[in-house]
Amino acid sequence: MLRLLLSALITVWLAASLVFVLLRILPGDALEGQLLQGGASQTRIDQVRDELGLNDSLSTQYMRYMVALAQGDLGFSLANGRSVNVIIGERLWPTVRLAGLALAVAVPLGLACGTLAALPTVLNRVGQVAIMLAISVPVYWTGTLAIILFAAQLRWFPASGSSDWRALILPVAVLSFHTMGEIARVTQVNVQATQQQFFVTVARARGLTSGIVQWRYILRPALLPVISVIALQAGFLIGGTVITEMLFVRAGIGRLLLDSTINQDYPVVQGIVVLSTVVYVLVNTLADLTYRLVDPRMRV
């Protein structure tokens, strides 16, 4: 367990270093662009760069960045000089709410859909088609269709804004539908594989009802490995919120990241990317630990 946490920590450290190195190849940056636009002279630009420590050697900057990062300090925005922690903090809640709700809908939906697609019932084609669509159709297209149908034509929900809960329904529905795809696919594969297992045949031979066989003997072992897939979907979800926030014109981290990308405001980009990497790695490590705890087969 300690080894798992340690390797997670090292992964985060290396990923943060990689992001740091990539972002320092920057030819022009937000600061220079903005100051030049404001009519600042070259000496003023050099002065500000000096104040922010951008003229120090790369290794000094790296050390400072790592020391600050270890204390949870993400630095200052080049565009407005505000603390990245504060900027992210202001925008965090809407995104966490969107992603959290989407995940909360996607997990039961994915499990149900995958099970439906695997078991020999009338509805299994429906499940299979839903899985295929959820995996191969891009989020921005389902989102656009949802807007055309439910916002523009039927006018049931607003297409944009983040004022009330009704504006949340379409984004959550769209995001959760695609997050569920991979969960459902793995569920389907697992359930199908478990059906072939010897202990299932034995259970049937013992004359147990098909309901008991399905719930206790097939679903229980088949659904456990899905925990790790759910954690992996966090990566998709993080990217998905960027697209969903843009599509439904919502405020949030995704929007902030997009603006900062366009403005080459790299401390903000760096902060968000490192934060999402930490979350992603943490979620996966936790899933790994949970899986070991809940699956008795792992303890043998």
Added chain:
Amino acid sequence: MRFSTLILCAIILITVSARWIAPHDPMMTRTDDSLQPPSLAYPLGTDLLGRDVFSRVLYGGQRTITIAFAAVLVAILPSVPILFIQQAGTNADTLLTTLLNVLLAIPPLMLSLVLITVLGRGWWQIALATGVAQIAPYARVVRGVSLQTYRMAYVDGARAVGGSKPWIVTRHILPNCLPTLLAYAGVMFSYAIINSAALSFLGLGGAPGTPEWGAILAEGRLVVQDAPWVSIAPGVLIVLTVIAVNTWVDQFVSIERLQ
């Protein structure tokens, strides 16, 4: 199966020959014809600036498919040296798996956005950013398939008769991995279409107004109330291409097995 081949060929054919099929200049604005519904003159209607959506979608497909193709090359070429790793657990393999774990720890879209921040907006930047984000997923599959092939008896045989390392890789490892690697490259291609169009949908492409499926979709988002056809055309084509590629690949190697 046949059907997917047909659709794939049709999409490639109409986008490649856009120059001859397109009834209008995709960039030509006619403000009098703004937001026209589909008609004989404009088969798929017009957008806010009166540009012909059909022509834009044809030219846009050229760009989207070219970008995806370039991205796939970026994604798969760095994996070639992996074929030389003979065994799991060697120094080279440990280095590789550490590197892959680090790359896979950064959510793919985040990695792409970091690259766009560095390189600026533009089409080749999108291709590169999409490709780099897919290097690690592809490399992981290459590692798996290649290490599996090294365990085969015929590789031991080739070694026993004194085959050199490059000879073993080119004559035994590569040919036996190739079907799986090509199939997964196909899967990468459909991912590349989705992801590069996503970046351009987010407004990170080149000059505004340049036709590209993701960009046209984003333009359509703004007029979705009055002219849903602007977004429907590129959206349907993206989905059709992705599903056709996936089904086409699936007939050779089961995609599920790859993942």
